[in-house]
Amino acid sequence: MKIAVLAGDGIGPEVTAQALRVLEALALPDLVLFEGDVGAAAYRRHGHPLPPETLAMARAADAILFGAVGDFSCDDLPRHLRPEQAILGLRAELGLFANLRPAAGFPGLEHLSSLKPEVARSIDLLVVRELNGDVYFGDKGERESAGGREGWDSMSYNEAEVRRIAEVAFRAAMGRGKRLCSVDKANVLETSRIWRETIIEVAKDYPEVELEHMYVDNAAMQMVKEPGRFDTIVTGNLFGDILSDQASACVGSIGLLASASLGERQTEHGTFGLYEPIHGSAPDIAGQGKANPVAAVLSLAMLLRHSLGLEQQAGWIERAVEGILDDGVFGGDLGGSASTGDIGDAILSKLQTMS
């Protein structure tokens, strides 16, 4: 079993290091790790944020453990050289079109949510975000206009793209609460009309799933008012990006939420995928031991479950994380003083009581 480790920039290496300590503690047999350069670090060393050797390593692996990319010192670079292009390039090149972003409350954390504790307690949702299309990958550029320089990005989805993410979302909903909310902006966007009509078509194959449609502005409001009304959400790339960061504040911190990016390729024990926290490189706290590594550690759990078929070990990690949060081991993002390493230590000792 091969895992490519792409830690990246800012807090990416700091949180990934804690996930790797957890992986090491599991002492899995037949596991080989490869480390590659990605993001601003790779640009400085190789002149490109996603060097061909990194892409080749990612392709050859069964799964990728990704940290984060981004460095404000690269803001003036041409677009194709910016660190963020590395993660977009991996998602596109590897056909990782389905991004699963679970957001569920942790016992004992309700009072740290941005929501009232009784509201926060109800959050248990999964955002299924389409990851290979939308305004992210449409034609874009800069041109002259009567009003000066003009930036433009085109948004589109075709039926095939919507159908394949809808299939993932309906199947996910079948394994959860059998309720699916499709989030779009069909009152304004042509893209969303195709999105909605295609979702309705796919729904015919899943009669047990209760389907609702919601405009994204309303969905953003409902998520902070009554997050418990959501079970599974399916949405496009841009709306899913925004709603998942918002969901993290409902849970308590962006440092807590993990993600899996999956495509169609199967590995010996599961589905090939890339696993990363939903947060970024957090330059404001990088290098200070302040980053919460929980999202990275939970991303490792998702990797073990989806790509390596190691459900039991994934469960141990998730219970260890729940345990340390229940014990009140909090970093600065949750109002505590535990460092990145302290949180890693606490997860490791909890893990020892399980495996």
Ligand SMILES: NC(=O)c1ccc[n+]([C@@H]2O[C@H](COP(=O)([O-])OP(=O)(O)OC[C@H]3O[C@@H](n4cnc5c(N)ncnc54)[C@H](O)[C@@H]3O)[C@@H](O)[C@H]2O)c1
């Ligand atoms: N997939 C990725 O690699 C990814 C995701 C998001 C943003 N980014 C990039 O990261 C850079 C910074 O972006 P941003 O500031 O908008 O978003 P960010 O997620 O990096 O940070 C937002 C805020 O949350 C805090 N935060 C994030 N992760 C945390 C953690 N684990 N523990 C404690 N606090 C945490 C940060 O300190 C910051 O205040 C940009 O270059 C952006 O493009 C990359």
Ligand SMILES: CC(C)[C@H](C(=O)O)[C@@H](O)C(=O)O
């Ligand atoms: C860094 C950026 C390209 C990325 C995205 O928008 O998808 C990030 O915000 C994320 O959520 O993974």
Ligand SMILES: [Mg+2]
């Ligand atoms: Mg994001």
